Amino acid sequence: xxxxxxxxxxxxxxxxxxxxxxxxxxxxxxxxxxxxxxxxxxxxxxxxxxxxxxxxxxxxxxxxxxxxxxxxxxxxxxxxxxxxxxxxxxxxxxxxxxxxxxxxxxxxxxxxxxxxxxxxxxxxxxxxxxxxxxxxxxxxxxxx
Amino acid sequence: xxxxxxxxxxxxxxxxxxxxxxxxxxxxxxxxxxxxxxxxxxxxxxxxxxxxxxxxxxxxxxxxxxxxxxxxxxxxxxxxxxxxxxxxxxxxxxxxxxxxxxxxxxxxxxxxxxxxxxxxxxxxxxxxxxxxxxxxxxxxxxxxxxxxxxxxxxxxxxxxxxxxxxxxxxxxxxxxxxxxxxxxxxxxxxxxxxxxxxxxxxxxxxxxxxxxxxxxxxxxxxxxxxxxxxxxxxxxxxxxxxxxxxxxxxxxxxxxxxxxxxxxxxxxxxxxxxxxxxxxxxxxxxxxxxxxxxxxxxxxxxxxxxxxxxxxx
Numbered sequence: 001x002x003x004x005x006x007x008x009x010x011x012x013x014x015x016x017x018x019x020x021x022x023x024x025x026x027x028x029x030x031x032x033x034x035x036x037x038x039x040x041x042x043x044x045x046x047x048x049x050x051x052x053x054x055x056x057x058x059x060x061x062x063x064x065x066x067x068x069x070x071x072x073x074x075x076x077x078x079x080x081x082x083x084x085x086x087x088x089x090x091x092x093x094x095x096x097x098x099x100x101x102x103x104x105x106x107x108x109x110x111x112x113x114x115x116x117x118x119x120x121x122x123x124x125x126x127x128x129x130x131x132x133x134x135x136x137x138x139x140x141x142x143x144x
Numbered sequence: 145x146x147x148x149x150x151x152x153x154x155x156x157x158x159x160x161x162x163x164x165x166x167x168x169x170x171x172x173x174x175x176x177x178x179x180x181x182x183x184x185x186x187x188x189x190x191x192x193x194x195x196x197x198x199x200x201x202x203x204x205x206x207x208x209x210x211x212x213x214x215x216x217x218x219x220x221x222x223x224x225x226x227x228x229x230x231x232x233x234x235x236x237x238x239x240x241x242x243x244x245x246x247x248x249x250x251x252x253x254x255x256x257x258x259x260x261x262x263x264x265x266x267x268x269x270x271x272x273x274x275x276x277x278x279x280x281x282x283x284x285x286x287x288x289x290x291x292x293x294x295x296x297x298x299x300x301x302x303x304x305x306x307x308x309x310x311x312x313x314x315x316x317x318x319x320x321x322x323x324x325x326x327x328x329x330x331x332x333x334x335x336x337x338x339x340x341x342x343x344x345x346x347x348x349x350x351x352x353x354x355x356x357x358x359x360x361x362x363x364x365x366x367x368x369x370x371x372x373x374x375x376x377x378x379x380x381x382x383x384x385x386x387x388x389x390x391x392x393x394x395x396x397x398x399x400x401x402x403x404x405x406x407x408x409x410x411x412x413x414x415x416x417x418x419x420x421x422x423x424x425x426x427x428x429x430x431x432x433x434x435x436x437x438x439x440x441x442x443x444x445x446x447x448x449x450x451x452x453x454x455x456x457x
Contacts, residue, residue, distance in 0.1 A: 058269070059269065059273065061273070061276055061277075063277050064276055064277055064279070065248045065250050065277070065279070065280050065281060066247055066248050066279040066280025066281065066318065067280075068247075068279040068280060068315065068318040068319075069275070069276025069277070069279040069318075070276070072276070072279075072315070073276070
């Protein structure tokens, strides 16, 4: 049964929509910059939803006024790591928030195999469930 | 009618109104401000008007669908210290913003320290970060000739120059770079970096101010700080300026600003010394002759900052 057409990983903002174009990404980043959030580019090959901390590509970018610089970093990252998930995160440092306010995927591997469902027999015939991304079947460094 | 980029294109026989375009861009205000705030600098102002005219006409050409590449806007400002290079760069950013050649119109002012790193692999990220910050605006590199130090072949400045060159070429729509520095040193810098020379289109030379221009600058500065000169003080200032111009380390408007700051200090001291008397509003805003005459430039022909003979500096 196909519950997720296109078999796309859906996490963060806009992930149920078709992939954003560069102009749309710029417009979103513009919104983040307007609110004085620090935007950074992150990548990972493990799309598990509990995998919160992705690797940073370069330094977070503070005090930018224009999305062109961030788009340049995104494109550099796409060129360097075309087979990874790449996302853009906007961090709000103001008191009370101190958390990412935006996060959306801007690059996906060409082939997204999805997740395996693991069932675990527990005491008293109860059943535990977990998911494992097929993408992490091979050890780190040998995935592509 | 739409062209391939989805912009409307005016038919060949139609006319466009240059005057209307000029008014719509409202760069007139910037020119007015430029004339009001900046005394003298006639060649610079003429050049800025020429550049603005070129950009305005370029915009109209686009309306007709006459394609031309975005004109190169990178500039080089040369002149002695205190001749208003930074101020003009700020105005330039505003003009370019109003004409739509930069998106945000902010000015990021940096020097060698902000661009060049201290160890291997430090320079590239540092330069890139500055460039990213300046995108959508103007990157102003003060004392740009310091980037290139030929006497040290291991200097990281060259790396920074190469990254800058790459961005000046590839991100021409995102970034305008303005280099600034002394004339002779900048000439040497361009001679040893031909790549930089060919990418900078406009060279503006800032002349030194005459003593009358410096006097009007002083008046504008004082008016901005809500001070006024008494008649005696104005005469004293007129005498002060040529004397100061002859002394070493004269840096045009900046020296005048420092002189005025010290005059304000003396004024405050004078008022404080006579604090038994009641003061009027006029007393508080007036700089008297004695406040200007108190400068050591008059007495000993020395700078105020120099240590007194025999005194511990």
